[in-house]
Structures are given as structure tokens and as C-alpha cells.
Amino acid sequence: NAGVMQNPRHLVRRRGQEARLRCSPMKGHSHVYWYRQLPEEGLKFMVYLQKENIIDESGMPKERFSAEFPKEGPSILRIQQVVRGDSAAYFCASSPETGGRKNIQYFGAGTRLSVL
């Protein structure tokens, strides 16, 4: 029973390049959440997706960041033209369809992005 899988675990990009972070939710889970942990800061919500739909993107920066969760395949968080300030740990979490807000969100091990 695999948990939430994120890859890559570590990603190094130069300024101006694109970063693609992948998240495969737990089996049977259709809700995916992305959070960012900046150095010396807490965890901040970025975006909440269900299959093929963005439910809440209130935490996403308006530019350069996008997320998708297609019908088939993993959820992708895409950062275009990365800057040093994007260096952080990005965590994905998933939860099942039923239960709503009472559900536990299960977290992946994260992707640590370093921008040179």
C-alpha cells in the first residue's frame, strides 16, 4: 500500500529554467494538495486539486506557477523561469473522496528545489 509518491526528491535548477514536480496520490485518493515550506518558515498552502479540476488556488503565486491533476497520471506543479526565492521544499498531500474536511491528508516526502 504505497503512500504519496513525490519525485524527484531533489531538484536543482538554474535561474530561468523550468521546474516540474510530480505527485502520485495514495491509491483511491482523488484529492491532491500542494504546500510549500520555505527556509525558516512554516508550511503554506498553495493549491488544491481534484481530478481535472482546480478547487482552490488561493495560495499560488499569480505568475510562473501552475498546477494540474489530469484524469490519468500524477499531479504536476510547474514553476516557470525559476528564481532563487523559489528554493524550498514542496510537499504534496492526498485524501480520499469521501469524508470531506474531516479527512486526514497524507503527505509525501517532498521535493527539495534548489535554484542556483
Added chain:
Amino acid sequence: AQSVAQPEDQVNVAEGNPLTVKCTYSVSGNPYLFWYVQYPNRGLQFLLKYITGDNLVKGSYGFEAEFNKSQTSFHLKKPSALVSDSALYFCAVVSNTGKLIFGQGTTLQVKP
């Protein structure tokens, strides 16, 4: 707006002593509250949650938390700390849209 506060950046306890990690919340309506633990370079692991019912919630690894509505608190406790409990602990509340709103985290240091 919903928020969670963890007033202590770090808590130090001796192994075998009881521990408390504090959390207060501000929400409208009934809160759904969670505690997670993060070990270095790892993701978050769920410890316990409060939805409704008994104010004392028991969770993983011997942890428990007490929901106090009048004090708007949800403190994490353990009767006897272990060195292996040393980690970063996060309290969180679920927003109306389902996202988790985290406190700033408390580093627990358990010394032998």
C-alpha cells in the same frame, strides 16, 4: 480568518518527563484540528485529529491532545518523552475549502 498559533519555537524536555506542545486556534464555527510531526528531511506524519466528541484525543506513538473550546486550545501531550520524539511538530486547522492552515511549528528537543 482562520488561524493557528504555536507560541513556542522550541520546547526542551528531559527523557522520561511529560511534554506539552501548545497550540491555539481562531476559527468560526466548529474546528477540525490536526497534529503532524516532521522528522529532518522527511514529509509530515499524521499524529491525531479532533473532529467532535471526546475532548481528549489519543493518537500515534503515545501522543494525545486535549481540545479546550473555552481556551481555544489544542495542546499536544505525552506522559513520558523519548529521545526519538525529537522533531518538528505542527498544529493545523482545516479551512472551509479543505486546505490545512498550519501553525509556525514547534521544535521538540528531548535530552537523555
